[in-house]
Amino acid sequence: MSPTLKLVAAYGALLAGLHSAWAAPAVRPASLAASTTVNAPNSVLSVVPVSATVVPAPEDANDLLWNETSDVQPEPQRGPLGTNILGPQNVPMDLQNADMLAPPSTDEGSVGSVKWPFSLSPNRLQTGGWARQQNVNNMPIATEMAGVDMRLEAGAIRELHWHKTAEWGFIMNGSVQISVINSDGQNYLATLNPSDVWYFPAGVPHSIQATADNPQGTEFLLVFDSGDFSEDSTFLLTDWLAHVPKEVLAKNFQTDMSAFSEIPGKELYIFPSTPPADDATAVSNPAGGPPQAFSFEFSKVPATPLAGGSVRIIDSSTFPIATTIAAAEVIVDPGAMRELHWHPTQDEWSFFLEGTGRMTVFASSAQARTFDYQAGDIGYVPASFGHFVENTGNTPLRFLEIFKSDRFQDISLQQWLALTPPALVKAHLNLDDNTIAHLNKTKGTVVKGS
Ligand SMILES: *[C@@H]1O[C@H](CO)[C@@H](O)[C@H](O)[C@H]1NC(C)=O
Ligand SMILES: *[C@@H]1O[C@H](CO)[C@@H](O)[C@H](O)[C@H]1NC(C)=O
Ligand SMILES: *[C@@H]1O[C@H](CO)[C@@H](O)[C@H](O)[C@H]1NC(C)=O
Numbered sequence: 001m002s003p004t005l006k007l008v009a010a011y012g013a014l015l016a017g018l019h020s021a022w023a024a025p026a027v028r029p030a031s032l033a034a035s036t037t038v039n040a041p042n043s044v045l046s047v048v049p050v051s052a053t054v055v056p057a058p059e060d061a062n063d064l065l066w067n068e069t070s071d072v073q074p075e076p077q078r079g080p081l082g083t084n085i086l087g088p089q090n091v092p093m094d095l096q097n098a099d100m101l102a103p104p105s106t107d108e109g110s111v112g113s114v115k116w117p118f119s120l121s122p123n124r125l126q127t128g129g130w131a132r133q134q135n136v137n138n139m140p141i142a143t144e145m146a147g148v149d150m151r152l153e154a155g156a157i158r159e160l161h162w163h164k165t166a167e168w169g170f171i172m173n174g175s176v177q178i179s180v181i182n183s184d185g186q187n188y189l190a191t192l193n194p195s196d197v198w199y200f201p202a203g204v205p206h207s208i209q210a211t212a213d214n215p216q217g218t219e220f221l222l223v224f225d226s227g228d229f230s231e232d233s234t235f236l237l238t239d240w241l242a243h244v245p246k247e248v249l250a251k252n253f254q255t256d257m258s259a260f261s262e263i264p265g266k267e268l269y270i271f272p273s274t275p276p277a278d279d280a281t282a283v284s285n286p287a288g289g290p291p292q293a294f295s296f297e298f299s300k301v302p303a304t305p306l307a308g309g310s311v312r313i314i315d316s317s318t319f320p321i322a323t324t325i326a327a328a329e330v331i332v333d334p335g336a337m338r339e340l341h342w343h344p345t346q347d348e349w350s351f352f353l354e355g356t357g358r359m360t361v362f363a364s365s366a367q368a369r370t371f372d373y374q375a376g377d378i379g380y381v382p383a384s385f386g387h388f389v390e391n392t393g394n395t396p397l398r399f400l401e402i403f404k405s406d407r408f409q410d411i412s413l414q415q416w417l418a419l420t421p422p423a424l425v426k427a428h429l430n431l432d433d434n435t436i437a438h439l440n441k442t443k444g445t446v447v448k449g450s
Contacts, residue, residue, distance in 0.1 A: 062104035064358060064392045068096045068374065078102040099358055099370035107360070109367030112141035114359070116378045118149050124231075128156030128272035129217070134378050136227035142380040143227040144404045145349040152176070152210035153217040155275035159268045160237040162205040165226040168325035169198040169208070170298075170400065172353065174218030177276045178295060180206045186290040189282035195299035195329070197314060199322040206294075212275035221351055225324040225404045239267035292321040303329075308336025308448035309396070316406040326408045330389075332357065332397040335449025338389040340413040343381070346403040350379035355397035362386035386413070412443040
């Protein structure tokens with residue numbers, strides 16, 4: 001037999017098996033009707049209906065089985081599969097991660113963890129604040145970006161410093177004053193409010209100080225355009241000067257060594273100080289300010305309403321200096337979902353600000369895994385991995401999608417299929433004409449609950 005004929009014969013055998021398995025169907029999807037026309041083993045390959053060559057995807061219920069507040073004993077069981085735990089169990093963790101313990105039946109294969117809770121990051125406590133980080137060491141799949149959650153009391157300063165990667169900041173609470181200077185000696189000072197952002201290109205020196213607008217100070221999120229960034233290896237003003245001979249300092253600044261008798265003997269990093277005035281302006285400068293602002297009042301950008309929530313995008317189309325970080329703030333109503341989509345070339349680093357959600361990432365080669373998220377968790381989706389984010393709670397889900405890119409870009413599964421010849425779509429998915437006619441040519445971004 002030729003290889004083609006062998007293949008056709010194999011289809012015939014498969015069909016015979018399927019046909020008998022479906023002889024007394026308890027749940028027989030209507031769409032199977034066409035596939036019951038059994039093809040003779042000598043049919044040519046091209047006329048075998050696609051639905052007859054592969055068993056249809058099962059219709060299992062794959063809901064979230066419990067959540068972090070459910071009064072249940074979480075067990076690794078879904079339908080007929082799995083059984084209870086007899087060994088030790090971390091119940092609070094299992095309550096937060098239902099889709100890990102009892103995955104949807106659509107999950108398969110191994111996908112590296114795309115979840116990291118800041119709760120598992122060692123915190124660095126300082127007088128005046130703290131900082132904790134996520135990078136490729138605690139989340140190996142996150143090779144392109146890293147993040148820091150930082151808290152400063154009113155007046156406290158994240159000291160003057162620089163680093164080899166660019167930094168994108170988003171204020172979660174309170175307000176900050178940032179100071180920056182570029183390599184042309186142009187300086188910049190700005191006071192920013194919740195949901196405002198900043199961007200410091202690689203190597204550009206800056207500081208961040210909490211104002212007293214919130215008497216408790218501020219907390220903000222930092223994202224860096226490199227997965228191996230470490231907040232503990234930034235170049236600090238005090239660390240450097242503590243490691244320069246004082247004779248050299250005197251020569252450099254054309255003064256006496258005694259002028260440096262009180263400089264700190266080691267780095268400060270985060271330290272308390274007096275809150276700055278909100279209306280402070282940059283030091284007057286013959287070189288003037290930079291051609292592009294280092295910050296952007298993202299808080300003033302109106303959200304675009306969507307069927308299931310809203311979205312606000314910030315990238316270099318409106319914030320020109322941000323050439324390596326683009327972002328979207330997404331709100332998903334209860335029951336609604338950030339639609340099935342992917343980002344063509346950029347990895348996504350996401351941060352959950354409010355609510356709870358679940359995301360399944362599809363990694364090609366029959367690999368897909370579902371992760372559950374609470375506020376304070378980080379998500380990560382490598383470029384091209386298909387995914388969705390479902391709101392699993394009773395309150396809005398608000399999260400940031402952040403990309404190492406100058407532009408926000410995504411491809412919507414629904415839009416793709418709506419704009420592909422219907423016969424081609426039908427040949428793949430066996431959808432009926434109604435369903436195909438219903439495909440929406442407009443990108444939904446966030447679709448409403450059914
Ligand atoms: C900011 O923090 C204050 C506590 O100082 C809290 O009451 C408020 O809800 C927080 N605001 C946001 C937007 O999280
Ligand atoms: C969590 O699950 C319980 C049922 O176990 C449900 O009553 C409650 O509404 C759920 N909470 C959220 C936030 O979805
Ligand atoms: C298609 O999607 C857009 C955007 O979500 C929505 O406004 C519109 O109502 C949808 N059209 C149909 C026919 O559902």
